[in-house]
Amino acid sequence: xxxxxxxLLCILLLASCSANNAKNPVTREFxxxxxxxxxxxxxxxxxxxAQAADEVVALVEQLAEDILDxxxxxxxxxxxxxxxxxxxxxTDGMFDVTLAPVIRAWGFGTGEYRVxxxxxxxALLASRNKDDIDYGGIAKGYAxxxxxxxVLGGQSGNSSxxxxxxxxxxxxxxxxxxxxxxxxxxxxxxxxxCGTLELTNCAAVTSGGYQRNFTQDGVTYHHIIDPRTGYxxxxxxxxxxxxxxxxxxxxxxxxxLFVLGKERALEIWRENRDKFDLVxxxxxxxxxxxxxxxxxxxxxxxxxx
Amino acid sequence: MKKRKHTLEIIIAxxxxxxxxxxxxxxxxxESRGVIGVYRDGVLLSTFTLDGIEPLDYEVVGENGEMNxxxxxxxxxxxxxxxxxxxxxxxxxxxxGNEPIICLPNRVVVxxxxxxxxxxxxASRTDATLP
Numbered sequence: 023x024x025x026x027x028x029x030l031l032c033i034l035l036l037a038s039c040s041a042n043n044a045k046n047p048v049t050r051e052f053x054x055x056x057x058x059x060x061x062x063x064x065x066x067x068x069x070x071x072a073q074a075a076d077e078v079v080a081l082v083e084q085l086a087e088d089i090l091d092x093x094x095x096x097x098x099x100x101x102x103x104x105x106x107x108x109x110x111x112x113t114d115g116m117f118d119v120t121l122a123p124v125i126r127a128w129g130f131g132t133g134e135y136r137v138x139x140x141x142x143x144x145a146l147l148a149s150r151n152k153d154d155i156d157y158g159g160i161a162k163g164y165a166x167x168x169x170x171x172x173v174l175g176g177q178s179g180n181s182s183x184x185x186x187x188x189x190x191x192x193x194x195x196x197x198x199x200x201x202x203x204x205x206x207x208x209x210x211x212x213x214x215x216c217g218t219l220e221l222t223n224c225a226a227v228t229s230g231g232y233q234r235n236f237t238q239d240g241v242t243y244h245h246i247i248d249p250r251t252g253y254x255x256x257x258x259x260x261x262x263x264x265x266x267x268x269x270x271x272x273x274x275x276x277x278x279l280f281v282l283g284k285e286r287a288l289e290i291w292r293e294n295r296d297k298f299d300l301v302x303x304x305x306x307x308x309x310x311x312x313x314x315x316x317x318x319x320x321x322x323x324x325x326x327x
Numbered sequence: 328m329k330k331r332k333h334t335l336e337i338i339i340a341x342x343x344x345x346x347x348x349x350x351x352x353x354x355x356x357x358e359s360r361g362v363i364g365v366y367r368d369g370v371l372l373s374t375f376t377l378d379g380i381e382p383l384d385y386e387v388v389g390e391n392g393e394m395n396x397x398x399x400x401x402x403x404x405x406x407x408x409x410x411x412x413x414x415x416x417x418x419x420x421x422x423x424g425n426e427p428i429i430c431l432p433n434r435v436v437v438x439x440x441x442x443x444x445x446x447x448x449x450a451s452r453t454d455a456t457l458p
Contacts, residue, residue, distance in 0.1 A: 046376045062454070188458035198449070205456040218453055228457035263457055 047182075050075045054086045055162055056131075057187025064181035064197040066174060078169045082186070085165050089157055102157050102164050105270035109160070112290060112297075113278025118249045122156035123149070130245040131158065135236040137243065143252030163227055163273025166191035170269075175223075188228055191269050192221040201316070209260035209303050216309060217319030219301070225269035229276035230261030230303075248281050257283030260305045265315060266298035284310065288326050300326075362445055363404050363422065365397055366436040371448060374440060375399050393433040404437050406430065 048071040050061040059082065066074040085098065109117040123146045129135035138146075157164070166186050174182045174193045181194040183202055192202040201220035208216040209230045219226060231244030231254065248255040262280040264272040275298060279287040284302050291300055291312055299314040309323035317323070363375045367387055375385075382400035384407060387393075395416065396408040406416040406428050416430035427438035440448065 046379055060455075183454050185455045190455045190457060192454075196449075196454070200449075202455070203453045205453040207456060207458055215453075215456060226457060230458075233458055 048072050048075050050079055052079050052083070054082050055089075055158075055165065055187065057162065059184070059186045061169075061184045062182060063174065065179060066182065067177040067179050069173075074173050077173050078184070081168055081172065082165045085161070085168065089161055098164075098168075099157075102160055102270065105164065105268065106157070106160050106274055108271055109274025109278055112275060112294065113282060114286070114290075115278075116249060116255075116281040117159065117274040117278030118150075119155040119157060119159065120150040120152065121247055121249055122154050122158075124247055124249075124252050125156065125158075125245070128243065128245070128247065129236070130234060131156075135238070135243075137238055138252075147249070147252050159277050160270050160273045162186045162189040163225065163269035163271070165189075166225060166269035186269075188233070189269055189273055190221075190226045192224055192226070195222045206263055206301055206303075207261070210305075210307055216303065216321060217301070217311075217317055217323070219263075219265065220316040220318075221265065224265055224267055225272045226263060226265045227269065227272040227276045228261055228263040228301075229280045231255075231280075232260065246277055246280050255281040257281060258304055258306075259283055259287075259302060260307075261301075261303045262287065263301035264298050265300075272298065288312075291326070362440045363399060364438055364440045364444065364448070366438070368434050371444075374445075374448060375404075377401050377403070387433075387435050389433060393435075395430055395433055395435045397437055404428070406437065409433060409435075 048063045052059050061075055061078055063071045063075055065071065088095065088098065106117070106119045124143060125131060127138040127142065127146055166184055166189050169184055170191050170193050174180060174184070179194065181197050183193065184191040190204050192204070195201050201222045204219045204221055204226055205215040206217050206219060206228065208214045209232045212232055229246060231246055233245070235242050235244040237243070244254045246255050247253065257280065259280055262276045264276040264279065266272045266275070279290065279300070282290070284304060287300060287302060288310070291298065295312070295314060299312045301315065301317065302310040309319065309321065310326050311317045311323050313325050313327040361377055363377065365372050365385060365387060367389065372387060373385060380399065380401055382398070385397045385399060387395045387397065392410070394408070394410045395406060398405050398407040403422045405421045406419060409416050409430055411430050411432035413432065416428050416435070419428045422428055422437060422439070425439070427436050429436050
């Protein structure tokens with residue numbers, strides 16, 4: 023009888039082995055919100071993966087269209103405003119959706135780049151109001167939240183990763199249960215990366231001056247505008263990566279903390295370490311990582327605590 | 328009678344054990360046949376899990392104009408085209424047995440990944456890059 027049991031155990035073991043077959047993921051690559059978006063789905067419990075992928079693409083395209091037409095549903099708009107306000111409050115007002123007319127004056131978004139006159143910038147800053155706002159700084163992060171909450175997430179065992187133009191949304195973990203591995207671009211040499219984050223069930227967003235800029239008369243102007251001056255922020259940071267549960271908040275925080283610079287960013291993190299974590303890369307190449315993250319790099323970095 | 332019953336039990340157990348051992352060997356073999364790796368200059372360029380794969384042609388291009396086109400489908404892989412002088416890789420035919428397809432002039436290798444190679448690849452691969 024014992025032997026029979028052993029034999030049966032062998033069979034059970036075999037059955038569990040074959041359940042481990044890692045399948046090729048369902049992937050989608052599409053263009054929305056001025057950027058290339060990719061989606062990789064390993065599993066969505068209780069749903070067809072291809073169908074889920076199509077749903078996400080449709081969801082994001084619809085949101086992009088609604089934002090462009092200033093036609094976002096009240097629920098979406100309320101939710102985006104809620105996260106924009108939270109990011110505003112957490113960054114001493116440095117992430118500000120009412121900065122839209124100033125950003126437009128520089129040509130970011132329209133592509134008609136120019137350096138506005140100082141008095142023009144002052145006038146635009148003074149006349150900011152709630153009727154001319156731009157959710158562009160938070161929309162991609164919000165789109166990833168929608169994809170995760172409505173389609174991809176919600177159940178244990180779900181496994182997918184979305185990259186919405188640098189807004190990475192990691193749902194669950196890799197199909198083998200290990201964390202997702204997300205590389206952080208080196209802002210000083212954008213051909214290479216400067217380390218790898220291990221992420222499970224969270225969003226990660228990077229803001230850096232190298233991502234969108236133009237050069238005029240030998241000066242490079244980037245797209246992250248300091249609301250205090252109207253000019254591109256010069257805080258000594260080359261990029262800020264924010265890891266947190268909510269993509270929309272990560273999106274807004276990465277912009278606002280970039281404007282504030284390393285010292286203030288770390289101060290704010292210390293007061294809110296339950297909300298987010300940071301990878302800060304300075305213009306001199308110095309790398310600082312907050313202690314809530316699992317980060318590996320072949321170069322030296324400082325761990326902030 | 329008691330002894331005979333014991334023998335029968337041993338036979339049943341033996342049959343179970345042998346069949347599960349055989350199944351295990353077959354299973355392990357299939358696992359190692361599940362993923363194909365394409366290398367150039369010893370660097371793993373890409374991996375393909377054959378389970379449920381759509382047939383595709385994967386192009387490998389070198390700095391000096393070397394070109395190899397690898398066809399991959401659920402049965403395995405073969406070198407469809409190569410601009411090397413000898414074309415031995417194309418003549419190799421399907422990736423079968425443990426013999427990798429090697430294009431020596433272009434330094435391209437197509438082979439089944441062993442479990443160890445596969446886990447090393449998985450551990451070091453990144454899933455996304457923040458811009």
